Amino acid sequence: xxxxxxxxxxxxxxxxxxxxxxxxxxxxxxxxxxxxxxxxxxxxxxxxxxxxxxxxxxxxxxxxxxxxxxxxxxxxxxxxxxxxxxxxxxxxxxxxxxxxxxxxxxxxxxxxxxxxxxxxxxxxxxxxxxxxxxxxxxxxxxxxxxxxxxxxxxxxxxxxxxxxxxxxxxxxxxxxxxxxxxxxxxxxxxxxxxxxxxxxxxxxxxxxxxxxxxxxxxxxxxxxxxxxxxxxxxxxxxxxxxxxxxxxxxxxxxxxxxxxxxxxxxxxxxxxxxxxxxxxxxxxxxxxxxxxxxxxxxxxxxxxxxxxxxxxxxxxxxxxxxxxxxxxxxxxxxxxxxxxxxxxxxxxxxxxxxxxxxxxxxxxxxxx
Amino acid sequence: xxxxxxxxxxxxxxxxxxxxxxxxxxxxxxxxxxxxxxxxxxxxxxxxxxxxxxxxxxxxxxxxxxxxxxxxxxxxxxxxxxxxxxxxxxxxxxxxxxxxxxxxxxxxxxxxxxxxxxxxxxxxxxxxxxxxxxxxxxxxxxxxxxxxxxxxxxxxxxxxxxxxxxxxxxxxxxxxxxxxxxxxxxxxxxxxxxxxxxxxxxxxxxxxxxxxxxxxxxxxxxxxxxxxxxxxxxxxxxxxxxxxxxxxxxxxxxxxxxxxxxxxxxxxxxxxxxxxxxxxxxxxxxxxxxxxxxxxxxxxxxxxxxxxxxxxxxxxxxxxxxxxxxxxxxxxxxxxxxxxxxxxxxxxxxxxxxxxxxxxxxxxxxxxxxxxxxxxxxxxxxxxxxxxxxxxxxxxxxxxxxxxxxxxxxxxxxxxxxxxxxxxxxxxxxxxxxxxxxxxxxxxxxxxxxxxxxxxxxxxxxxxxxxxxxxxxxxxxxxxxxxxxxxxxxxxxxxxxxxxxxxxxxxxxxxxxx
Numbered sequence: 088x089x090x091x092x093x094x095x096x097x098x099x100x101x102x103x104x105x106x107x108x109x110x111x112x113x114x115x116x117x118x119x120x121x122x123x124x125x126x127x128x129x130x131x132x133x134x135x136x137x138x139x140x141x142x143x144x145x146x147x148x149x150x151x152x153x154x155x156x157x158x159x160x161x162x163x164x165x166x167x168x169x170x171x172x173x174x175x176x177x178x179x180x181x182x183x184x185x186x187x188x189x190x191x192x193x194x195x196x197x198x199x200x201x202x203x204x205x206x207x208x209x210x211x212x213x214x215x216x217x218x219x220x221x222x223x224x225x226x227x228x229x230x231x232x233x234x235x236x237x238x239x240x241x242x243x244x245x246x247x248x249x250x251x252x253x254x255x256x257x258x259x260x261x262x263x264x265x266x267x268x269x270x271x272x273x274x275x276x277x278x279x280x281x282x283x284x285x286x287x288x289x290x291x292x293x294x295x296x297x298x299x300x301x302x303x304x305x306x307x308x309x310x311x312x313x314x315x316x317x318x319x320x321x322x323x324x325x326x327x328x329x330x331x332x333x334x335x336x337x338x339x340x341x342x343x344x345x346x347x348x349x350x351x352x353x354x355x356x357x358x359x360x361x362x363x364x365x366x367x368x369x370x371x372x373x374x375x376x377x378x379x380x381x382x383x384x385x386x387x388x389x390x391x392x393x394x395x396x397x398x399x400x401x402x403x404x405x406x407x408x409x410x411x412x413x414x415x416x417x418x419x420x421x422x423x424x425x426x427x428x429x430x431x432x433x434x435x436x437x438x439x440x441x442x443x444x445x446x447x448x449x450x451x452x453x454x455x
Numbered sequence: 456x457x458x459x460x461x462x463x464x465x466x467x468x469x470x471x472x473x474x475x476x477x478x479x480x481x482x483x484x485x486x487x488x489x490x491x492x493x494x495x496x497x498x499x500x501x502x503x504x505x506x507x508x509x510x511x512x513x514x515x516x517x518x519x520x521x522x523x524x525x526x527x528x529x530x531x532x533x534x535x536x537x538x539x540x541x542x543x544x545x546x547x548x549x550x551x552x553x554x555x556x557x558x559x560x561x562x563x564x565x566x567x568x569x570x571x572x573x574x575x576x577x578x579x580x581x582x583x584x585x586x587x588x589x590x591x592x593x594x595x596x597x598x599x600x601x602x603x604x605x606x607x608x609x610x611x612x613x614x615x616x617x618x619x620x621x622x623x624x625x626x627x628x629x630x631x632x633x634x635x636x637x638x639x640x641x642x643x644x645x646x647x648x649x650x651x652x653x654x655x656x657x658x659x660x661x662x663x664x665x666x667x668x669x670x671x672x673x674x675x676x677x678x679x680x681x682x683x684x685x686x687x688x689x690x691x692x693x694x695x696x697x698x699x700x701x702x703x704x705x706x707x708x709x710x711x712x713x714x715x716x717x718x719x720x721x722x723x724x725x726x727x728x729x730x731x732x733x734x735x736x737x738x739x740x741x742x743x744x745x746x747x748x749x750x751x752x753x754x755x756x757x758x759x760x761x762x763x764x765x766x767x768x769x770x771x772x773x774x775x776x777x778x779x780x781x782x783x784x785x786x787x788x789x790x791x792x793x794x795x796x797x798x799x800x801x802x803x804x805x806x807x808x809x810x811x812x813x814x815x816x817x818x819x820x821x822x823x824x825x826x827x828x829x830x831x832x833x834x835x836x837x838x839x840x841x842x843x844x845x846x847x848x849x850x851x852x853x854x855x856x857x858x859x860x861x862x863x864x865x866x867x868x869x870x871x872x873x874x875x876x877x878x879x880x881x882x883x884x885x886x887x888x889x890x891x892x893x894x895x896x897x898x899x900x901x902x903x904x905x906x907x908x909x910x911x912x913x914x915x916x917x918x919x920x921x922x923x924x925x926x927x928x929x930x931x932x933x934x935x936x937x938x939x940x941x942x943x944x945x946x947x948x949x950x951x952x953x954x955x956x957x958x959x960x961x962x963x964x965x966x967x968x969x
Binding site: 304308309310313314316317320321323324326327328329330331443446 | 473762763764786787788789790791797799804805806807808809810811815818819820822823828832833834836
């Protein structure tokens with residue numbers, strides 16, 4: 088069977104998958120007696136047609152970039168890190184501890200310190216499943232899922248019993264001090280001309296984009312990235328080349344966990360400004376879909392993160408302005424994940440078949 | 456229009472996969488009751504042609520005649536109905552079924568097995584008397600030797616009343632004696648009126664066994680000749696399209712000091728079974744030590760233990776320095792640092808990352824070499840690509856495109872990439888496993904020359920190959936392996952195939968053991 092041209096593989100396949108997801112979503116909306124066209128209009132209006140909408144879309148996208156990159160790095164080592172959610176929550180703990188207990192003189196230093204803490208905590212949370220995989224062969228998918236639950240339980244305990252200030256009702260930390268709060272886009276000179284009202288998107292967006300570049304350099308320009316990719320393609324061949332499986336599994340998972348943890352500087356430090364229960368709110372899982380859709384390439388991850396940011400914000404708008412319940416957002420995300428992730432092969436096969444029909448047609452004409 | 460004297464006649468068969476024309480206007484006529492050889496380099500289109508005949512692919516154009524009748528073969532069921540049986544290179548047997556169950560599989564009559572099994576038992580008895588195809592019908596496949604498993608495959612085809620038998624590279628896994636037995640069986644089948652098509656790349660087998668031989672080159676049929684009227688040289692020339700040196704030209708070896716000393720080397724597999732049972736060998740500078748043996752007798756484990764892939768016990772000393780066999784420092788990287796380069800037996804599973812580009816593969820195993828680094832942080836991919844271009848030119852890799860993925864090169868060119876990478880490191884010891892497996896004749900000649908040239912530079916070479924001809928023509932000394940042990944060392948000048956064959960089957964033969 089002939090393969091697809093690169094442009095079709097990279098651009099056409101995800102676009103068709105998206106279209107299919109949109110069609111099914113429209114059918115679902117029809118089935119609950121609502122107007123799909125109105126739904127689409129509201130989603131687009133509320134997420135990308137004005138600066139305020141963009142402020143939210145970009146905020147969500149920043150989180151998804153981190154978790155998507157986390158999945159990407161692990162994937163290149165042939166490791167399926169489903170633990171982004173737990174690692175991001177632990178990252179949040181790192182951010183909270185750094186922001187609450189260290190008197191930062193300025194937000195830039197606070198950002199540096201909090202990002203480091205977030206990465207360290209996320210990496211530490213990934214280290215145990217990584218070790219179990221590398222030494223004991225316990226499957227990383229199972230252990231990282233279990234560590235998501237453990238992370239949630241640990242954080243509930245800490246937020247309820249340890250970090251909650253006296254007299255506060257909800258399980259959360261105290262608000263971070265002023266010097267540990269990040270400037271949002273409407274507070275940054277230049278950007279405040281576009282973003283005139285208060286939006287959650289903050290300087291973390293630039294860190295996220297920077298990390299996409301760093302991940303790209305890491306994977307395709309460094310010895311470590313070379314070893315990670317070689318190991319991911321063939322463990323047997325990597326052994327032949329003298330690449331240590333143990334080292335690669337550990338390092339790839341530490342980087343992956345660190346990236347997932349760094350998400351916390353966006354939501355915990357940049358937006359909530361305190362650590363709440365369930366702080367990652369699903370972004371860790373969405374990272375899987377983002378990486379799948381982005382074909383495990385940083386550029387693809389950034390684009391896919393923007394798409395999911397749009398879906399997240401647009402879905403929220405649906406709940407606000409239409410009779411369509413906000414849960415529809417989950418349905419749409421599920422469909423997008425289903426089509427871009429699980430059914431990607433189906434779409435690709437179909438397209439390959441169609442392309443081959445065209446090719447055969449051309450060949451017959453050429454021969455005639 | 457078609458001649459009924461021919462068991463198979465193909466007229467104008469063409470098949471393309473996208474832009475690749477695998478078969479172009481193939482005409483071939485196989486007279487009934489003959490053994491017909493089909494020979495050609497890898498990628499010449501032999502397998503495609505046979506797949507068309509067996510219903511795996513459909514030809515884009517052309518006609519198939521079986522016994523003079525035009526026959527459509529849309530799937531393998533139709534091929535079987537037309538009396539065609541196929542014995543694949545990789546057997547398609549259920550390992551934990553008995554011979555009888557395997558023979559009946561897919562040809563059961565009715566829901567209850569008892570009837571078909573007893574019928575099969577009777578037919579099998581007749582067949583084995585008739586054709587020297589003795590196999591215990593109640594033996595479980597996994598307990599049988601490779602040669603016997605192959606007989607089961609032949610029996611399967613005959614049980615389905617095949618009149619035409621296609622064998623794809625049947626001797627790749629056999630000892631010389633097993634191969635001889637196979638050829639006796641094939642000749643017996645022919646004498647009973649069966650038609651045999653033998654696909655191989657071994658000229659010697661063609662010369663010994665076939666009545667006629669068709670040569671394919673780059674998707675076309677370049678000629679069909681009577682075997683009695685041709686010579687290996689002529690066939691090789693037809694296959695490659697130019698004169699080929701079949702014999703390896705080399706001067707006598709000038710062995711120097713011992714480079715690698717192996718003492719009591721033992722390897723256990725993951726089930727705890729001992730695969731290497733105490734190997735003792737010395738390899739000297741400027742010599743090629745060939746390891747002969749049937750695949751699966753510990754040669755792979757020997758290469759993997761020396762290459763740092765498998766854990767082992769015992770002692771290996773490289774240039775007087777003992778190398779660790781397990782734990783820290785017992786990996787491929789440490790071995791390369793000690794001056795051991797390794798062309799692995801399975802280039803696709805070990806030697807290359809098939810999805811990586813050629814230039815990424817040139818760095819494989821050497822990605823931390825100083826000349827490939829731009830600075831402390833980044834690799835110098837430009838230098839690497841330039842180096843790949845150089846190596847591709849020296850080793851005549853085609854197409855010479857460093858950015859092409861390894862999987863898009865032919866087997867021979869993939870192997871050239873691996874050989875170039877390992878030889879250009881100028882190692883003190885080169886481990887080579889199956890250097891020419893799945894490699895076309897032109898590339899075989901080239902690779903052999905490179906190995907001999909390395910020897911002449913005073914390097915030590917350990918050569919493992921299941922091709923006895925290759926071992927005999929390249930080696931300066933031959934060690935025969937059987938069941939994880941060295942059965943003895945022989946001088947290629949004084950030994951012969953019979954003696955080596957006996958040793959490969961576990962008999963020490965004449966003379967001393969090592």
